[in-house]
Amino acid sequence: MSIAEAYDTPVSLKPLVPPAPPRAPDNMTAFQQVRAIRQNPIGAWTQRAYEEEIVTGRFFGRGSFILNTPDAIKHVLVDNYENYTRTRFAMRVLRPIVGEGLLVAEGRPWKHQRRTLAPAFTPRAVTTLIPHMVSATDETIAKLKAASNGPVDLREAMQRMTLEIAGRTMFSFGMDRHGPALRDFVTDYGDRLARPRFLDMVFPLNWPTPQDFARRRFRKRWTKFIDMLMAERRAAGKREGAPPRDLFELMLDARDPETGHAFTEEQLGDEVATMILAGHETTATALFWSLYLLALDPAVQEELAAEVRAANGNFDLERLKFTRAVLDETMRLYPSVFLIARAAEQRDTIAGMPVRKNDMVFISPWLLHRHEKLWRDPNVFMPSRFMAPSPPPDRFAYLPFGVGARICIGAHFALVEATLALAKMIGAFRISLVDKAPVMPVGVVTTQPDRSPMFAITPR
Known part of the structure; x- marks a missing residue:
């Protein structure tokens, strides 16, 4: 018997197939492909990409491979990952906002950053x-609750909440002034x-595009803002003899276990920017899509609410397995990172196919999760696929x-935050949609909704 059955909650009679963009037509020209990618990368893939294990083609004069087979993905991201680096477009888009932080670093700098940051993100920390x-x-x-007598924008609410969490966990102060x-x-x-x-896609990385000049101007303002946040946190001081109370103190104290080196001031700023940006934006997006799907599927929402009631105020993650399954299924259907793009540094072979230097390799969680x-x-919203006795996915x-x-x-930080927040939200409110028009996912760095629908929330 499920939790929902135990509480006499409704059972869905028809599986929910949430909104998704229509698939692109076959045989698009290069110009049509660029236009489709610019409009919405998620809608630029054809039906073949959802059916075939590897789709080969050409991308601006270079060979391209869309990988949808686990063995090939393992080869690129694990077995030979050092041969596959970020693309010029990814670097153009990410560097202005995360600098040379962990998200974009390569080679030895990346290894130094990863080793140094790792202790700050252990389950214990x-x-x-x-x-x-x-x-x-x-x-x-x-x-x-104070605003529950009218329509509410839960996307904005989740952005504000995760930003507040990012500020408090990073600096031990709220984001009322800086949010x-x-x-x-x-x-x-x-x-x-x-x-x-x-x-952006055809120029070499050392040839600035018109957009690059605008990104550089943004970078100057953004860096100044992050420096101001760090200065404010430093002014608050550190409690003598006490353990670190936030991520900033953990990162200040962090040392590379191999070299003993700490972060430079510039590196620290890039890591802070990376963690704040990634930490609040991706979690807010996952929570929005979770709430949207639960509003579309009241039976699943009530099953989650029943789990929260059964926990009786004890938000131990072990008691919130169905909540976690809802998040897992949400991230399957609407993964925050919809595309992983890599360029081959040297020749290689993937699944018996030759890969040339500079060829493009695409691994799309959006495609992979719907293959x-x-x-x-x-295409069905089915959290039970992440619950026993169903086998775990590859x-x-x-x-x-x-x-x-x-x-x-x-990852662990994000899952803990999102699971606790979703359980508390559904434990507190029954959620429905005021606006019935479909909300479409759009790929803009992360998988964003094309608009913010209005929700109705009723205190439980």
């Missing part, structure tokens, strides 16, 4: 940050500078946080 997560979530719920400026930075960059332009040979009913067929050496260092 994350546990010390849970009170920050809980307090910010409880405050958000209190504000939403609006930070949101403006992120929104401005996503709207103006993160979308691909033709020259017809890897999933049963791939490690290289489900990549919400990547895989291999470059797996997201904050």
Whole structure:
């Protein structure tokens, strides 16, 4: 008997197939392909990409491979990952906002950063940050209760909440004063500078495009803002003899276990920018899509609410297995990172096919998670696929946080934060949609909704 049956909650009679963009036609010209990618990369793939294990083609004069087979993905992201580096477009888009931080570093600098940061994201370290997560979530719920007599924008609420959590876990202070400026930075960059332009994809990285000049101007303002946040945190001081109370102190104290080196001031700023940006934006997106799917599927929502009631206020993650399954299924259907693009540094062979230097390799969690040979009913919202007795998915067929050496260092942090927040939200409210028009996912750095629908929330 399921939790839902135990509480006499409704059972879905029809499986939910959530909105997704129509698939692109075959045989698009290069110009049509660029236009489709610029409009929405998620809608630029054809039906072949959802059916075939490897799709080969040409991309601006170079060979291209879309990989949808676990063995080939393992080869590129694990077995020979040093041969596959970020593409020129990815570097153009990411560097202005994360600098040379962990997200874009390669080779020895990346290994130094990864080793140095790793202790700050262990499960034990994350546990010390849970009170920050809980307090910010409880405050958000209190504000939403006060506004529950009218339509609410849960996307904005989740962005504000995760930003508050990012600020408190990073600096031990709230983001009331700095949150609006930070949101403006992120929104401005996503709207103006993160979308691909033709020259971004064809020019060598050392040839600046018109967009690159605008990105450099953004970079100067953004770096100044991050420096101001760090200066404010330093002014608050450190408690003598006490253990680190936030990520900033952990990162200040961090030393590379092999070299003993700490981060330079510039490196520290890039890591702070990376963690704040990735930490709040991706989690806010995952929470929005979870709430949207639960509003579309009231039976699943009530099953999750029943699990929260059964936990009786004890938000131990071991008691929230169905909540975690809802998040897992949400990240399958709407992965925050919709595309992993790599360029081959040297010749290689993938699944018996020759790869030349500079060829493009694409691994798309969006495609992979909906591939017809890897999933049963791939387009259906079905959290039970992540619950026993269902077998776990192949490690290289489900990549919400990547895989291999470059797996997201904050994956555990994000899962703890999102699971606690989703459980508390559904434990507090019954959620439905005021706006019934479909919300479409759009690929802009992360998998964003094309608009913010209005929700109705009723306190339970």
